[in-house]
Each structure stands twice: as structure tokens, then as C-alpha cells.
Amino acid sequence: MAAETKHKSTVKEPLFHIAKRDSIAWQKAWLIRIAAILLALVFSGLVSYLLTKENPLSIYATMFDGAFGTERRVWNLMQSLAMLLCVSVAVTPAFKMRFWNIGAEGQVLAGGLATAACMILCGNKLPSPVLLLVMLIASVAAGALWAFIPAFFRAHWQTNETLFTLMMNYIAIQLVSFFVYKWSVPKGSGQVGIINRATRAGWLPVLGNYEYLLNILIVLIVTFTMFVYLKYSKHGYEITVVGESENTARYIGIPVKKVIIRTMLISGAVCGIAGFLLVSGTDHTISRDTAGGRGFTAIMVSWLAKFNPMLMVLTSFLLVFLDKGASQVSTRLGLNKSFSDIITGIIIFFIIGCEFFIQYKVQFREKEAKTS
Amino acid sequence: MEQHAEKTAPADTNRGVPAIHLEHITKRFGEVVANDDISLTVYHGEILSILGENGSGKTTLMNMISGIYFPDHGKIFVDGEEVVIRSPKDAFRCRIGMIHQHFKLVDIFTATENIVLGLKEEGRFSLKRAAERVQEISSRYGFDLDPNKKIHEMSVSEKQTVEILKVLYRGADILILDEPTAVLTPQETQKLFAVLRRMRDAGKAIIIITHKLHEVLSLSDQVTVLCKGRYAGTVNTAETNESQLTEMMVGRKVELNIARSEPKNPTDRLIVKGITCKNREGTEMLHDVSFTARSGEILGIAGIAGSGQRELLEAIAGLQHVNGEILYLNPKTNQQDDLRDKTPEQIRELGVRLSFVPEDRLGMGLVGNMDIVDNIMLRSYKKGRSIFLERKEPKTLAEKIIRELEVVTPSAATPVRRLSGGNVQKVLVGREIAASPTVLMAAYPVRGLDINASFTIYNLLNQQKENGTAVIFVGEDLDVLIELCDRIMVISSGRISGIVDARTATKEQIGQLMTKNTAEHSAEEGTAHGSGNEA
Numbered sequence: 087m088a089a090e091t092k093h094k095s096t097v098k099e100p101l102f103h104i105a106k107r108d109s110i111a112w113q114k115a116w117l118i119r120i121a122a123i124l125l126a127l128v129f130s131g132l133v134s135y136l137l138t139k140e141n142p143l144s145i146y147a148t149m150f151d152g153a154f155g156t157e158r159r160v161w162n163l164m165q166s167l168a169m170l171l172c173v174s175v176a177v178t179p180a181f182k183m184r185f186w187n188i189g190a191e192g193q194v195l196a197g198g199l200a201t202a203a204c205m206i207l208c209g210n211k212l213p214s215p216v217l218l219l220v221m222l223i224a225s226v227a228a229g230a231l232w233a234f235i236p237a238f239f240r241a242h243w244q245t246n247e248t249l250f251t252l253m254m255n256y257i258a259i260q261l262v263s264f265f266v267y268k269w270s271v272p273k274g275s276g277q278v279g280i281i282n283r284a285t286r287a288g289w290l291p292v293l294g295n296y297e298y299l300l301n302i303l304i305v306l307i308v309t310f311t312m313f314v315y316l317k318y319s320k321h322g323y324e325i326t327v328v329g330e331s332e333n334t335a336r337y338i339g340i341p342v343k344k345v346i347i348r349t350m351l352i353s354g355a356v357c358g359i360a361g362f363l364l365v366s367g368t369d370h371t372i373s374r375d376t377a378g379g380r381g382f383t384a385i386m387v388s389w390l391a392k393f394n395p396m397l398m399v400l401t402s403f404l405l406v407f408l409d410k411g412a413s414q415v416s417t418r419l420g421l422n423k424s425f426s427d428i429i430t431g432i433i434i435f436f437i438i439g440c441e442f443f444i445q446y447k448v449q450f451r452e453k454e455a456k457t458s
Numbered sequence: 459m460e461q462h463a464e465k466t467a468p469a470d471t472n473r474g475v476p477a478i479h480l481e482h483i484t485k486r487f488g489e490v491v492a493n494d495d496i497s498l499t500v501y502h503g504e505i506l507s508i509l510g511e512n513g514s515g516k517t518t519l520m521n522m523i524s525g526i527y528f529p530d531h532g533k534i535f536v537d538g539e540e541v542v543i544r545s546p547k548d549a550f551r552c553r554i555g556m557i558h559q560h561f562k563l564v565d566i567f568t569a570t571e572n573i574v575l576g577l578k579e580e581g582r583f584s585l586k587r588a589a590e591r592v593q594e595i596s597s598r599y600g601f602d603l604d605p606n607k608k609i610h611e612m613s614v615s616e617k618q619t620v621e622i623l624k625v626l627y628r629g630a631d632i633l634i635l636d637e638p639t640a641v642l643t644p645q646e647t648q649k650l651f652a653v654l655r656r657m658r659d660a661g662k663a664i665i666i667i668t669h670k671l672h673e674v675l676s677l678s679d680q681v682t683v684l685c686k687g688r689y690a691g692t693v694n695t696a697e698t699n700e701s702q703l704t705e706m707m708v709g710r711k712v713e714l715n716i717a718r719s720e721p722k723n724p725t726d727r728l729i730v731k732g733i734t735c736k737n738r739e740g741t742e743m744l745h746d747v748s749f750t751a752r753s754g755e756i757l758g759i760a761g762i763a764g765s766g767q768r769e770l771l772e773a774i775a776g777l778q779h780v781n782g783e784i785l786y787l788n789p790k791t792n793q794q795d796d797l798r799d800k801t802p803e804q805i806r807e808l809g810v811r812l813s814f815v816p817e818d819r820l821g822m823g824l825v826g827n828m829d830i831v832d833n834i835m836l837r838s839y840k841k842g843r844s845i846f847l848e849r850k851e852p853k854t855l856a857e858k859i860i861r862e863l864e865v866v867t868p869s870a871a872t873p874v875r876r877l878s879g880g881n882v883q884k885v886l887v888g889r890e891i892a893a894s895p896t897v898l899m900a901a902y903p904v905r906g907l908d909i910n911a912s913f914t915i916y917n918l919l920n921q922q923k924e925n926g927t928a929v930i931f932v933g934e935d936l937d938v939l940i941e942l943c944d945r946i947m948v949i950s951s952g953r954i955s956g957i958v959d960a961r962t963a964t965k966e967q968i969g970q971l972m973t974k975n976t977a978e979h980s981a982e983e984g985t986a987h988g989s990g991n992e993a
Contacts, residue, residue, distance in 0.1 A: 103528060107488055109876075318846050323832070323839055330825040336777060337814070337822045338836045339802035 102450045115444050122440030123433070130432040137428075138419060145415055149429075152414020153407050163410055165298040168305040169364060170402040173380045174387035175305075175312045175395050176356035179349045180233075181385070182316060182393045183329040185240070189251025191381025192258035193232040193354045195374075197361025199262050200228035202372035205281045205288035205365070206269055217288050222362055229358020230351045232258060237350030241343035255381070262374050278371050290367035301367040308356060313395040325349055357381075390438070408433055475538045477502045477632050477663035478523065478554070483532035485518055492518040493529075496689045498682045502631070505654060505664045507674040507695070510684035511707055511908040513878060516667045517559075519684070520634050524556035525549040536632070555625025556634040561617050565610040569603060573624045595626050599656050602649075614762065615646040622653075632663045639673060641763055644936065644969035651677050669707075670935075671700045685709050708909055716916050716941045719924060724752035726787055727928035728774070728897055733782030733798075735769055743769040744780065744952045751897065751928040753789070756919060758943030758960060759932040760968050766952035767932045768817060771899050774930075775814045776802045786810050789896060813895035815887055817902050817932075823886045826875030830867065831856045833874055834889050859888035863914060880911030887918055898922050901932040916942055936965045950974050 131142030138145075153163050173190050180187035204221040212220065236250035271279045282288060293299040316322040324345050328335045335342050364376050383405060390404075391397035412426030419425075476499045485493040493515045500506040510516045521527045523534065525546040533540055536552045543549050549556070563572050570589040592605040596619075603619045612620070618638065625633060635654075639647045654677065658664055668674060674681050675695060683690040683706040690706045705711055728751040735744045744766045751757050759767055772778035776797065784797040788809060795808050805812055816822040824833045835852040842848060856870045863884040867877055874882055883903060890898065900919065904912040919942070923929050933939045939946055943960040948971035955974040958967065 105486075105488060320839060320845060320847055323835070323847055326828065326832075327825055327836070330827055331821055333818070333822045334825050334836070337775070337802065337816060339776075339806065341801075341803070 102448050104446050104448055106446050107444075110444055118440050118443050119437070122436045126433040126436030129436070130429050133432065134425075134429065137425070138421065140419060145419075145429075148415045148418050149408075149411030152412075152418075153410045155414075159410070161296070161298055163406060164302055165368065166410070167399075167403055167406045168298070168302045169360060169368070170380050170383060170387060170406055171309060171398055172305045172360040172363065173357060173377075173384040174391075174398045174402055175309050176353055176360060177381075177384050178312065178353075178388045178393050178395060178398070179316060179322075179325055180353040181388055183325045183346065183349050185237070185329075185346060185350065186248045187233070187236075187251050187350065187353055188248055188385070189232065189236065189254045189381070190353075190357050190384055191377045191379070192251070192255035193229045193357030194361040194364070194377040194381055195255075195258040195262050196232040197225035197229040197358030198365040198372055198376045199258070199265060199361070200224040200358070201288075201362045201365040202269075202278070202281060203265070209282045209287040210285055214287065218290070218366070221288055221366055222359070225362035225365075226355045226358040229356070229361060230354040233350040233354025233357070234347065237347045241346040259374055262372060262376070266373060278373065280370050281372075282370075288366055289370060290363070298368070301363050304359070304363060304367075308359060309395045309399065312356070316393075316395070321345075321348070386434075404437070405434075476500060476535070477504075477537060478665075479535040479538075480519075480523070481533045481535070483519065483522060483529045483534070485515075485522060485527060485529050491687050493522075494688045495532075496684065498689075498692065500632075500663045500665055500680070502663045503658055503661050504680065505658050505666065505678045507678035507681045508665060508667045508684065509669065509671070509674050509681050509703060509707055510690075511669055512906045513686075513908065514684040514707070515687040516669075516684055517636055520556060520636060520665065520667055523549065523554055524634060550628055550630070553629055553631040554634070555628060555630030555632070557618070557621045557625065557636065557638065559636045559640065561621055563609045563617060563620060566608060568606050568608050569612075569616075569620045569623070570605040572609060572620055573605075573627050577628070592623055592627065596623060599626075599653050599660070601653060614641045614764075615643075615650070618642070618650070631661075632665070633657065634665045634667070636667045637669075638666060639668070639670065640934070643762055643972050644965055645973065647673070671703055672937075674703065675700065683707050704909070716913075716938070717920060718942065718944075719920065721752070721755040721923070721944055722926070724755045725789075726750050727753045727789070728930075729783075729785040729787070730774070731783040731785065733770075733773060733780045733784065735773060735778060735780040737769070742952055744773070747782075747949075747952070747954055749947055749954060749957065751930055753896070753926045753928045754923055755945065756923050756929040756931055756943045758939040758946040759930065759949060760934075760936060760939050760946050760972060761949035762972055763934065765949045765972075767901065767949060769952075770949070771814065771816070771901055771930070771932065773798075774897075774899065775812065775816075776800050776805045786812075786897070811893055811895045811897070813890035813893055813898045815883075815890050815898075815900040815903050817905075819882055819886055820875060824874050824882065827873050829871045829873050830860070830865075830885055831870050833885060834859065834892075837889060837893055855889075855892055859885065859892065863888050863918075879906040880908055880914075883907055883911065883915065887915060891918060891922060894925075895922070895927055897928045897930070899930040899932075902934060903931070904938070905934070912938075936968055939968070940965065948972055 127146065131145065134140060134145050135142050152159065154160055173194060176193070177187050177190045201221045201224065204217065204224050208217060208220065232254055236245070236247050236254060239245040239250060240247045266278055267276065269278050270276055290300055316325065324335070324340050327338070327340060328342055328345050332342055335345070360380070361376070365372055369376060387398055387402045387405060390401040408430045412429045413423070415421070415429065416423055416426045479499045481497050483493055483496045484491070496519060498506070508516045508519070518527060522529045523543065525543045525548050528544060534543060535541065536554070541548070541552055543552065564575065567575070570585060570592050573592055574585070574588045589605040596603050596605070601619050601623065603616060603623065607616070609617060609620065618641070622633070638650060642650060654664055654666070666678065678695050680692060681695055681698065681703065682692045683703065685707055686709070693702070730750070731748050732746050733744055734742065734746055737743050747766070747770060749757070759770070761767055769778055773780040774784055774797065779799055782798065786795045786797050788795065790809070795810065797805055797810065800808070820826040825836070831849060831853050834856045835847070835849065838852065839847060853870060859865065860867060860870060865877070865881045865884045867881060874885055877885070887900070887903060898919070903915050907915065919929055919931060931939070931943060940960050940963060945957055946960045946963060946968060947957045948955045948968055950972055955971040
């Protein structure tokens with residue numbers, strides 16, 4: 087037995103191993119998430135202190151102030167939240183179908199461009215309600231078209247939708263650049279400026295005194311409709327089956343090609359609505375930056391919410407809050423934009439990273455009894 | 459320390475020092491205890507069978523010896539020395555080699571290239587010398603293999619040989635084979651057993667994992683039985699019999715006979731005429747296949763895995779393009795419909811009640827991440843004009859299936875991927891039967907199921923047969939095919955090599971038909987068709 091004891095002292099089992107969890111109580115899952123956020127705050131506080139020698143608490147107070155400090159800021163926050171939410175809801179049916187639509191940016195731009203075109207070309211020729219309707223239809227059609235092209239190729243020839251939708255973004259950006267140049271006021275300035283500033287033709291009406299209220303309401307309706315569509319409709323069921331397994335879909339007789347194209351048309355159409363809201367209800371102008379990277383951020387929002395449109399309200403709030411808060415920190419403390427990126431990055435890292443501990447558990451080596 | 463263990467290993471065996479000894483091994487996956495306090499011993503010059511139903515923890519246990527998993531508790535001794543095996547590399551150092559159920563070979567490499575892949579040898583490497591060594595080992599144990607043949611040109615049995623040579627080449631003295639006969643014909647199995655016996659006589663310790671009783675009895679010296687992750691005992695093969703082993707394996711006495719009734723006025727239901735199909739690479743998967751399936755009868759399909767069974771069933775189900783004719787005789791209208799190249803939807807619209815239990819249950823028959831109700835709904839969700847789903851009826855049906863087929867599940871809202879293999883299959887078969895089909899096709903419906911669940915499935919198929927359904931059953935266990943079916947059609951590389959009466963057929967006869975080569979096929983094609991039409 088002497089050899090055996092000697093053996094034990096030199097060879098040990100691994101320090102820990104990782105095992106997949108079968109299931110986890112939702113309370114425990116949320117506990118892990120909250121713990122992750124707290125840890126993220128502590129860690130980013132530490133980093134900010136080391137980098138800036140500022141009191142971490144005051145940094146967080148500044149962040150909070152940046153997001154909620156004044157009524158104007160609250161409305162801005164809600165507006166940004168609504169826009170991000172709208173694009174996130176738009177990409178969700180495609181993602182649920184495991185169709186990696188990276189092209190929301192382009193689809194939003196296409197919708198926005200169509201809206202702007204209507205405002206410029208028939209701005210003062212049509213009565214306001216008709217004009218708005220034409221704009222809405224045009225933007226939905228443009229967004230849907232931008233999504234249809236990659237969907238059609240994927241459904242019929244199995245092209246890679248990730249690359250295809252990504253490339254469509256660049257085409258949309260170049261198209262917008264072209265029209266911005268063409269419509270620029272004054273000519274050659276490279277900016278369209280506020281469209282119909284005097285007549286406000288094609289501007290989304292303002293409800294009461296609240297500039298963005300109508301935007302926000304429209305997005306909420308879209309979100310709720312999408313939730314019901316995905317969860318309770320036959321189409322939604324087909325999307326889930328195609329996404330989980332095309333083989334099962336074919337076996338059961340679901341027309342896979344049709345579902346792919348139909349779903350992408352819907353995804354693109356909602357992106358078109360987002361473009362409409364951005365141009366007609368927010369900026370009243372068009373530029374290459376109209377979509378503002380929301381098409382990409384939306385992917386994260388949608389994934390974090392596990393493709394549940396209702397949960398996306400929370401996840402898009404989180405991202406918008408971080409963005410507004412962190413940029414306030416940068417301005418207030420006279421730091422550049424990179425600092426707020428660092429803080430946002432740290433917090434998002436912790437939040438996404440904690441999903442690992444929800445999916446898996448880490449088991450440490452048990453202490454050996456010292457009897458031998 | 460493993461090195462030390464290796465050196466002290468006695469080159470010559472006496473029964474005193476076990477090659478492998480496991481003591482109180484426990485392994486958990488989450489809540490599931492895959493292995494609970496298991497001990498076993500195997501000596502050099504001995505073949506040990508590990509017997510147990512699917513899911514009883516056989517493979518998990520062996521994976522701990524071969525370094526894929528690490529035990530939560532317990533000790534492993536190799537040649538009397540305690541060792542810690544953390545990776546397959548450690549296992550090789552202990553001279554342990556495992557041959558997995560799924561081969562891990564590079565298709566475009568030769569046998570030798572696959573065997574030496576990843577080896578670090580001293581000095582200049584010579585592929586020729588390696589091939590000679592492979593040849594030498596191969597002839598020592600009586601393998602039949604060309605070291606320079608490419609893997610993609612090999613039969614399943616040859617690929618298995620390469621896997622075995624791979625571990626022998628690395629100097630393994632302890633071989634573990636996971637279900638080695640699952641993919642072999644009866645003849646190939648006999649050949650493999652002869653080789654294994656020769657290796658045993660040369661002093662190797664061999665462990666084979668299996669759930670087939672007759673293999674255990676004909677091959678091994680000792681049997682260790684596992685039951686639901688627990689150790690159920692070890693017996694000398696010479697002193698045991700099938701019913702004792704079954705009792706140990708299942709935990710209680712079971713009747714091993716399948717009831718078979720005489721077909722009641724069988725009428726032709728599905729007539730397949732000369733169908734031929736190619737896969738994406740242009741290889742012919744089915745060649746001029748003709749047969750008739752009759753109502754009130756179970757037609758078995760036997761054949762080596764991948765001989766065209768899947769293509770055949772998928773062609774009938776409307777998932778595979780073929781040439782030829784697939785005629786369905788509608789019992790209500792007495793009309794003939796050609797189902798060829800129709801989609802599953804079009805087939806349903808013709809009023810054909812065709813049910814299909816595919817081989818790939820979670821990849822084709824069901825959606826793993828959806829719950830039982832949503833899976834039951836797959837066949838019927840389109841009913842009605844509303845754009846919304848109607849979940850009430852499917853829910854009632856799901857609860858009925860859970861109750862009647864004794865599906866073990868926390869609730870009807872549990873995702874099916876969380877269920878065990880047997881329960882997954884019950885949900886799938888339950889749904890397919892609920893449509894009261896006139897034709898029911900089932901591909902390997904009992905694969906991976908325990909004895910109880912298997913018998914539930916056999917009973918369901920028999921019930922369907924008695925209800926007048928034409929049942930087509932693709933199976934791999936010839937004993938079951940012979941006991942359950944009325945006729946057995948044998949398919950060999952995409953051709954029908956014979957249709958036999960299951961009541962008189964023997965395993966050897968079917969085994970021979972399974973491997974009939976192509977030349978014989980063309981000569982006897984006419985005969986095969988003839989017997990198909992008259993039997």
C-alpha cells in the first residue's frame with residue numbers, strides 16, 4: 087500500500103470539471119444574472135478608478151444622470167429604446183428560423199430612403215394622411231424587397247444568407263449616399279438637411295406635447311403583434327419548425343422555401359417600418375447614418391432576449407441605458423468616447439458571460455479525506 | 459506514475475493480477491447517475507462482456523477507462539497499479555485502446571495513413587515500413603485487410619478492422635469494443651469473433667460492450683451486467699443462460715416472445731414498381747426495386763445499414779425523387795394513385811393515410827426543443843381556417859398518448875429532447891398511429907430502446923397489423939425480424955436480393971442475401987421479383 091499512497095500524492099484528478107445543467111430554477115438563473123451585473127459594476131468601477139482616479143459611485147451617478155437626468159433625457163432614452171426595439175423585433179422572426187439576417191441595417195436604410203423619397207418628391211402635392219400612407223407602404227415595400235433578394239437565393243440555391251445580407255447593407259449605404267448627394271441642400275453640401283422644414287409635410291404627427299410618443303406607441307404595437315404572431319399563429323409555428331430542423335419541416339410537409347421567403351419579407355417589412363419611423367418621426371432627414379448601427383446591435387438584443395419580443399424591451403433598455411449613461415460619463419469627465427466603450431464592453435461581457443454559468447455548472451475537486 | 463505502472467506490468471499473464479480493475483466507480487451527469495458504485499475486473503487472456511440495456515451506463519463506464527470522462531468517485535487499477543486516466547493519451551500510456559461505435563477515420567487516407575496518424579515516432583518516418591508493420595499485425599491475428607486501401611473504398615467491417623489495428627499498432631494490451639457487431643452482418647460478426655478469440659489467446663484483455671445476449675454467450679468468458687447504471691453482478695458465461703442474464707439486465711423476469719398473428723385477408727395496398735434513385739454524388743442508391751406491401755401484414759426490410767433502406771422509405775413518404783412507380787390502392791375509393799415525386803402535403807391531400815416513423819427521430823420525426831404537445835401537433839396544426847393555432851385537441855391527444863403508452867415525462871409541456879430514447883420513440887410512434895394510417899412505415903423503431911419499450915413498440919405494430927394497416931418495418935436485429943414479420947425483404951446495395959417467408963427463414967439465409975454481390979444480383983434479378991410477387 088506504500089506505493090499507492092506515494093502514487094496519490096503525485097497524481098491528482100483535475101481541479102474542476104464543467105458539467106451541463108439539465109435545467110435550472112428561474113429564480114436561480116435570475117440570481118446569477120443579478121450577481122453578474124453587480125460584479126460588472128464593481129469591476130468596471132475598479133477599472134474606472136484605476137484609469138481616472140474618479141470615485142466609482144460618482145461615475146455611476148453620472149451614468150444614471152445621463153439616462154434619466156432630465157425629462158428631455160428620459161424621452162430621448164425612450165425614443166432610442168423604441169427604435170432599437172423595433173429593429174430587434176424585425177430581425178427576430180428570421181433569427182428564430184435560423185436565418186442569419188445580418189442585413190437589418192440595409193433594410194432599415196432602404197425603408198428610410200423610400201420614406202425620404204416620398205417626402206421629397208410628393209411632399210407638398212398630396213394631403214397629409216394620404217402622403218403618410220404612401221410613405222409607410224413605400225418603406226415597408228423597400229425593406230421587404232431588400233430582405234426578399236437574399237431570401238429568394240437562399241431558398242432556391244442555398245446561398246449563404248450571412249454574406250448575402252451583409253453585402254446588401256453596402257449596396258443600401260451606397261444608394262443612400264447617391265441620393266443624399268442628389269438631393270443635397272444646398273447643392274453639393276452633401277447633406278439633405280431637414281426635409282419640408284416649413285410645411286412639415288410627411289412628418290409623423292406629434293401627439294399632445296410629446297414629440298416621440300407616436301413612435302413609441304407604434305413600436306409597442308409592432309412588438310406585441312410580433313410576440314403573438316410568433317407564439318400563437320400557424321406561421322409562427324412553421325417558423326419554429328423550419329428553424330429547429332428543416333428535415334422535420336420537409337418530412338411533415340411544410341413548404342420550406344415558402345416559409346423562408348415569407349418570413350424574410352416580414353422581417354424586412356418591419357425593418358422598413360423602423361426606417362419610416364426614423365426618417366418621418368425622428369430625424370426628418372436621411373443620411374448614411376440613419377440606421378446608426380441598430381441593425382447590428384439588434385442582433386445582440388434579440389439573442390439576449392432569446393428571441394422573445396417581450397423580453398427585448400428589457401434587453402434593448404439595458405443597451406440604450408449603457409450607451410446614454412456612458413457617453414454622459416465621457417462628456418462630464420472630459421474623457422473621450424473610448425472610455426464609455428470600455429465601460430459598456432465590461433458590463434455586456436459580464437451579462438453575456440453569466441449565461442455560461444446558467445447553462446453549465448463548475449464542479450470543483452472534492453477534498454480528499456486525510457485518512458489514508 | 460503511469461509509466462511506472464507500465465513497466466511493472468507483467469508481460470506474461472497469470473490470473474493473479476487483473477489487467478483492469480475498477481473499484482466503486484461513480485459518475486453523474488447533472489441529476490442523472492450514469493454509473494453508481496460499479497466494480498469490475500478483467501484479466502489478461504480473457505474476454506469480458508459488459509451487458510446492459512441502452513442507457514444502463516455501459517459506454518459511460520468504458521469512456522472513463524479510455525480517458526474521455528473522468529469518474530466522480532472510485533479508483534481504476536491497471537495491472538494492479540492505481541492509475542489516473544485524464545485523457546485518451548493517458549489511456550494509451552496504460553496500453554488501453556477503445557474502438558468506438560462511430561468510427562473516427564479520414565475518408566481519403568489509406569488504412570496505414572489512418573493508423574499512424576498522430577503518432578510521434580523516433581527517427582525518420584517511413585510509410586512503407588509502417589504498412590509492413592500493419593500487415594504483420596494484421597496477419598498475426600487473422601485480419602483480412604489491404605493496408606494501402608483508401609477508407610472510402612472500404613466496407614463497414616473493413617473500417618472497423620482499421621480501428622482495431624489502430625489501437626493494436628499503438629501497443630494496446632487491453633481492448634475495449636463498443637457494440638462492435640451493431641453494423642456487421644452475421645458472417646462478419648463470426649469473423650470478428652474469431653479474431654477476438656485469437657487476440658485473447660495471445661494474452662490480450664478484451665472488453666466488449668453489447669446488449670445482445672447470444673453474442674455474450676458465444677464469445678465471452680465472463681459477463682458483467684449493468685442495470686440502470688448499477689452493478690447487477692458478474693457471472694461465468696459457461697454457468698449462465700439467456701433468461702438469467704435478461705433477468706439481471708432488466709431487474710425482473712421477462713417473456714422474450716413476440717406474438718405473431720396470421721394476417722387476416724391481406725390485400726395489396728402499396729405496389730412499388732422498379733424504382734431507381736441516385737444520391738447527390740450520383741451513386742445509385744436504389745436499383746430497380748419492386749415489391750408489394752399488403753394490408754394486415756408486416757413486411758420486414760433487412761439489410762446492412764445504408765443499403766438504400768432510408769432512400770426507399772423516403773421515396774414512398776414523398777421526400778426523395780425517384781424513377782419508377784409507387785402505386786397506392788385506396789381502400790375507400792379503390793382508386794390507384796401514383797405517389798412518386800409527390801410532396802408529403804400532396805400525398806395527404808390525395809387521402810392517403812401514410813404514417814412514417816423515420817430513423818432520425820429528433821432530427822426528422824420530432825423537433826427536440828419543442829414540447830410534447832407541439833410535437834403531436836406537427837401532423838395536424840394546419841387544420842381549420844384560423845390563422846392561429848389550436849392547441850386544445852393536440853393537448854388532449856398528447857395526454858392520451860402519455861397515458862396509454864406510459865410515456866415517462868414530467869408533463870406534456872416538457873421538450874422532447876429531455877425525454878429518454880424510449881419515451882421519445884413512444885411520442886413519435888403514438889403520433890403516427892393516432893392518424894389511423896393505412897400504411898405505416900417504421901425505420902429502426904426499437905434502436906436504442908430497452909427491452910420493455912421495444913416490446914411496447916412491437917405490440918403497437920402488431921395492433922396496427924390487426925387493424926388492417928400495411929406495416930413496413932426496417933430492422934437490424936434479424937432475430938426480431940424473423941419473430942415479428944410475415945415476410946422479410948432483403949436489400950443489398952440498393953437492390954432487392956430476395957423476399958422470404960419469415961416463418962420459415964433462417965438467420966443464415968437472410969445474412970447471405972444481405973451480402974449478395976452485384977454480379978449475382980443481375981443474374982437473379984428476375985427470381986427476386988418473382989418471389990416478391992408470389993410470396
